[in-house]
Amino acid sequence: MNFEKSERLKALPPYLFIEIDKKKRAKIASGADVINLGIGDPDKPTPSFIIDKMAEAIRDSKNHRYPFDEGVPAFKDSAAAFMAERFGVKLDPASEILTTIGSKDGIAHLPLAMVNPGDVVLVPAPGYPVYNSGAIFAGGRPWKMDLTAENGYLPDLEAIPVDVAEQARLIWINYPNNPTAAVAPLTFYQLLVEFARKHDIIIASDLAYSETYFEEPPHSILEIDGARQCAIEFHSLSKTFNMTGWRLGFAAGNPEVIGALAQVKGNCDSGQFNAIQWAGKEALDNYKHDDVLAMTQTYRQRRDALCDGLSAAGIETPRCAASFFVWGKCPAGVSSMDFVSRVLDEAAVVLVPGGGFAPHCDDSFRAALTVDVDRIEEAVDRISKIKW
Numbered sequence: 001m002n003f004e005k006s007e008r009l010k011a012l013p014p015y016l017f018i019e020i021d022k023k024k025r026a027k028i029a030s031g032a033d034v035i036n037l038g039i040g041d042p043d044k045p046t047p048s049f050i051i052d053k054m055a056e057a058i059r060d061s062k063n064h065r066y067p068f069d070e071g072v073p074a075f076k077d078s079a080a081a082f083m084a085e086r087f088g089v090k091l092d093p094a095s096e097i098l099t100t101i102g103s104k105d106g107i108a109h110l111p112l113a114m115v116n117p118g119d120v121v122l123v124p125a126p127g128y129p130v131y132n133s134g135a136i137f138a139g140g141r142p143w144k145m146d147l148t149a150e151n152g153y154l155p156d157l158e159a160i161p162v163d164v165a166e167q168a169r170l171i172w173i174n175y176p177n178n179p180t181a182a183v184a185p186l187t188f189y190q191l192l193v194e195f196a197r198k199h200d201i202i203i204a205s206d207l208a209y210s211e212t213y214f215e216e217p218p219h220s221i222l223e224i225d226g227a228r229q230c231a232i233e234f235h236s237l238s239k240t241f242n243m244t245g246w247r248l249g250f251a252a253g254n255p256e257v258i259g260a261l262a263q264v265k266g267n268c269d270s271g272q273f274n275a276i277q278w279a280g281k282e283a284l285d286n287y288k289h290d291d292v293l294a295m296t297q298t299y300r301q302r303r304d305a306l307c308d309g310l311s312a313a314g315i316e317t318p319r320c321a322a323s324f325f326v327w328g329k330c331p332a333g334v335s336s337m338d339f340v341s342r343v344l345d346e347a348a349v350v351l352v353p354g355g356g357f358a359p360h361c362d363d364s365f366r367a368a369l370t371v372d373v374d375r376i377e378e379a380v381d382r383i384s385k386i387k388w
């Protein structure tokens with residue numbers, strides 16, 4: 001048989017981290033003591049109050065059957081209560097909230113619910129790659145919005161040509177931002193809602209890092225008047241509760257968009273395991289639990305050690321205000337690929353090159369705060385010895 005991948009799959013952009021991944025594997029295989037600041041996956045276990053709830057729920061045979069298509073109602077009630085308490089946004093759990101299998105599930109499937117072949121999807125660059133691949137799978141045409149330091153890593157809405165805006169169905173945003181750690185002020189959300197309503201575009205806001213912050217709590221776009229008519233927001237339990245492997249999130253916002261996404265998902269999956277949804281309910285009901293808040297303190301200590309340490313070594317690394325990513329500047333004249341390669345070769349520390357996210361970010365690198373502070377200090381010490 002002559003197997004060929006679908007045109008859709010072939011249309012995905014090449015994976016730009018391939019070289020650095022190869023080098024990383026070789027370094028680990030060589031037995032070096034590698035410090036991995038490359039992975040955006042919390043290193044600490046899920047808090048035990050959530051695991052205890054899971055243990056109870058898994059023994060209840062009612063949870064062993066197919067999940068409800070649109071989620072355990074009690075989980076959605078807790079998601080609505082979280083939205084009301086945290087953001088002051090009151091939503092109807094039945095029509096304005098949808099349970100997802102991690103936020104990635106919702107993000108990847110949303111374009112299938114609303115993008116027709118040839119429609120434009122506005123995606124941030126740099127950005128989480130699934131905005132782009134989801135658009136391509138639906139036959140849409142991703143149009144890159146360059147996020148730059150000059151614009152505070154917010155899309156410049158005025159730079160989007162009118163004909164592009166007119167053909168766009170969907171615009172993706174993500175604050176706190178991966179990889180730049182930028183946060184969006186409410187004034188930006190206000191402008192975005194006006195822009196979206198003018199051009200009849202649905203806003204998809206990815207709030208995966210909403211609860212990891214060191215200054216003001218990040219906002220939800222649904223706080224803006226009129227946003228509920230034109231926006232859907234994706235929330236994740238992965239990072240807030242150290243639950244990446246559990247695969248649980250929810251979408252919130254415009255009921256027609258939520259309904260269309262539910263219809264796509266109803267044809268792709270049968271929802272997340274009920275016991276996980278009960279554990280997720282316990283997590284959301286206790287999002288201010290000491291064990292959850294302690295993670296932010298941990299990330300704060302790590303952030304200060306990394307940012308202050310690298311900055312003192314002459315590598316400009318501003319303290320991030322939110323997320324567990326740090327977005328630093330490579331030394332002048334050194335490309336991100338060269339910087340990250342030498343740091344791996346000479347210091348056995350894994351960083352992510354900005355150029356892998358977007359060509360105009362080739363002067364930057366990303367580090368994740370997902371190792372303990374003593375290892376971060378060790379990484380800083382090793383990197384500081386490299387002469388540029």
Ligand SMILES: Cc1ncc(COP(=O)(O)O)c(C=O)c1O
Pocket residue numbers: 040101102103104105128174177178206208235236237238244247248249
């Ligand atoms: C910006 C952003 N959005 C969404 C996700 C997906 O998270 P999950 O599917 O675990 O909820 C990630 C994961 O790294 C991410 O960085």
